[in-house]
Amino acid sequence: xxxxxxxxxxxxxxxxxxxxxxxxxxARAVEPAKTVxxxxxxxxxxxxxxKLGLPDRAIAVLHALLxxxxxxxxxxxxxxxxxxxxxxxxxxxxxxxxATLRRHLAALVEAGIVIRRDSPNGKRYARRGMDGEVxxxxxxxxxxxxxxxxxxxxxxxxxxxxxRALRLARERVTLARRDITKMILLGMxxxxxxxxxxxxxxxxxxxxxxxxxxxxxxxxAIAGDLEGFSAEILKxxxxxxxxxxxxxxxxxxxxxxxxSKSDLQESxxxxxxxxxxxxxxxxxTLEFSQTEQGREGEAAATRPxxxxxxxxxxxxxxxxxxxxPGQEGQGSDPLMSRPPSWxxxxxxxxxxxxxxxxxxxxxxxxxETMGQADASIVVAAILQKGxxxxxxxxxxxxxxxxxxxxxxxxxxxxxxxxxxxxxxMRGRKxxx
Numbered sequence: 001x002x003x004x005x006x007x008x009x010x011x012x013x014x015x016x017x018x019x020x021x022x023x024x025x026x027a028r029a030v031e032p033a034k035t036v037x038x039x040x041x042x043x044x045x046x047x048x049x050x051k052l053g054l055p056d057r058a059i060a061v062l063h064a065l066l067x068x069x070x071x072x073x074x075x076x077x078x079x080x081x082x083x084x085x086x087x088x089x090x091x092x093x094x095x096x097x098x099a100t101l102r103r104h105l106a107a108l109v110e111a112g113i114v115i116r117r118d119s120p121n122g123k124r125y126a127r128r129g130m131d132g133e134v135x136x137x138x139x140x141x142x143x144x145x146x147x148x149x150x151x152x153x154x155x156x157x158x159x160x161x162x163x164r165a166l167r168l169a170r171e172r173v174t175l176a177r178r179d180i181t182k183m184i185l186l187g188m189x190x191x192x193x194x195x196x197x198x199x200x201x202x203x204x205x206x207x208x209x210x211x212x213x214x215x216x217x218x219x220x221a222i223a224g225d226l227e228g229f230s231a232e233i234l235k236x237x238x239x240x241x242x243x244x245x246x247x248x249x250x251x252x253x254x255x256x257x258x259x260s261k262s263d264l265q266e267s268x269x270x271x272x273x274x275x276x277x278x279x280x281x282x283x284x285t286l287e288f289s290q291t292e293q294g295r296e297g298e299a300a301a302t303r304p305x306x307x308x309x310x311x312x313x314x315x316x317x318x319x320x321x322x323x324x325p326g327q328e329g330q331g332s333d334p335l336m337s338r339p340p341s342w343x344x345x346x347x348x349x350x351x352x353x354x355x356x357x358x359x360x361x362x363x364x365x366x367x368e369t370m371g372q373a374d375a376s377i378v379v380a381a382i383l384q385k386g387x388x389x390x391x392x393x394x395x396x397x398x399x400x401x402x403x404x405x406x407x408x409x410x411x412x413x414x415x416x417x418x419x420x421x422x423x424x425m426r427g428r429k430x431x432x
Contacts, residue, residue: 030147032077038066041074041145041152045113048155052111057096058104062113064092065140076146081117083124083139105140112148115141162216169219176226177207183233192240199233308377308410310342316417317380323348342373349376352383356392366400370410374403377410384417 045052046059054062068082089105090096096104108114119138145152180203187196206229209222314321324340324347340348353363356379366375378399382392389395402408 030076030143033075034146035073035075036146036149038069038072038074038142038145041149042066044149044152044156045145047159048152051155051159052113054107054111054113055104057093057100058107058111060093060096061089061101061104062108064089065108065114066142067092069142074142074146076143079137080142080146081137081139082142083137085124108140112144115144117141166216166219169216169223172223173210173219173226176223176230179230180226180233183230183237187233187237190240192237194236203229308373308414310345311339312414312418313345313377313380314340316414316421317377317384319384320345320348320352320380323351345380346372346376349379353379356382358393358396362393362397362400366396369400370403374410377414381410381413381417 042063045054045062049056049059065082065084068084068088069080071078074080084092086098086101090098090101093101105116109116117138117140124139184196184200184203186192187194187199206222206225209218211218214222321340324344326340358379363375366378369375370378375396378396379392382389382395399408
């Protein structure tokens with residue numbers, strides 16, 4: 001195929017820029033024998049799209065352009081011009097609108113991903129010689145993908161490294177949060193000397209800095225502060241490790257945990273998925289006291305697979321006690337009465353589900369996705385929220401879908417309800 005001059009200027013009102021000239025110069029300078037795998041280059045561009053300033057739809061358009069090149073490899077010395085019509089491009093780009101297609105083609109040209117080789121009348125076509133081979137083509141040249149392949153791969157590696165660092169920072173934050181909340185809870189449950197409520201307030205102030213859009217520097221700074229705070233609390237707890245109070249047997253400790261009330265809340269939404277994974281793997285939160293195990297002997301199959309303690313659920317959602325026989329009227333202080341069993345709670349949730357008008361289909365989908373325990377906890381939370389949830393069935397379906405995508409766990413809902421209750425209590429005390 002013949003080369004159309006040193007510089008190809010755009011057709012019509014589109015203007016020439018120094019960036020376009022630089023892209024064409026780079027394409028001319030590449031070694032003719034250089035070959036790359038087009039889909040590997042495409043994958044690198046996909047990874048580095050934010051750094052290249054390319055939206056997702058531009059990536060879809062690039063994929064469509066590459067699909068019109070028959071070979072899986074791109075060689076700089078070969079004809080690398082594709083000339084599909086806008087109509088065919090729209091089809092291969094999954095039905096993209098023509099105006100949107102033109103906008104994203106322009107974005108690919110401006111980013112130096114492809115070169116626009118416009119014909120005299122602006123149409124895309126090819127002329128063939130006597131041998132049937134393409135001798136002249138007008139369309140989009142893919143040579144920049146060959147010329148800049150190493151650059152795209154380096155940008156992709158940089159993005160992957162940033163993503164790994166971000167994941168590690170999130171893990172540090174999650175671990176520090178888990179350690180701090182459990183250590184503060186231990187101090188409160190064992191009635192150890194210390195301003196545990198004040199420490200919890202400091203903890204909430206720290207995690208209040210967490211944002212879903214936090215960048216790496218922010219996350220690392222918060223992780224460092226949380227780890228330092230955790231070390232201070234641990235140092236304080238170590239002062240009491242040899243005290244006589246810590247020599248009680250394990251079964252006593254289990255009963256103490258089961259019947260104690262925690263004022264801890266953790267209401268920010270960040271890292272919900274991490275907390276869900278934590279609860280599933282933490283054996284401490286799956287413990288039942290010997291007394292409760294005796295009551296639930298024949299209902300062991302109904303115990304939850306997740307590690308959400310029942311007293312925490314009842315602390316957050318006391319209204320459901322009105323639907324458990326023997327627990328009516330205990331909503332103001334549910335843990336002062338005989339604690340209900342998980343089997344009783346699950347049975348009450350079934351009753352409340354029907355009362356709220358949640359369809360059997362929505363309920364069945366929630367149970368299959370979340371498990372019966374978490375689905376029942378969500379129903380109890382919906383009951384507790386009252387008029388805040390106008391469409392209980394739709395609300396449950398939305399949370400079920402989030403759970404299916406790994407973006408939901410019951411912990412934040414319970415913590416938010418407990419936090420609301422604590423704020424109301426503080427408000428009442430302030431008025432007295």
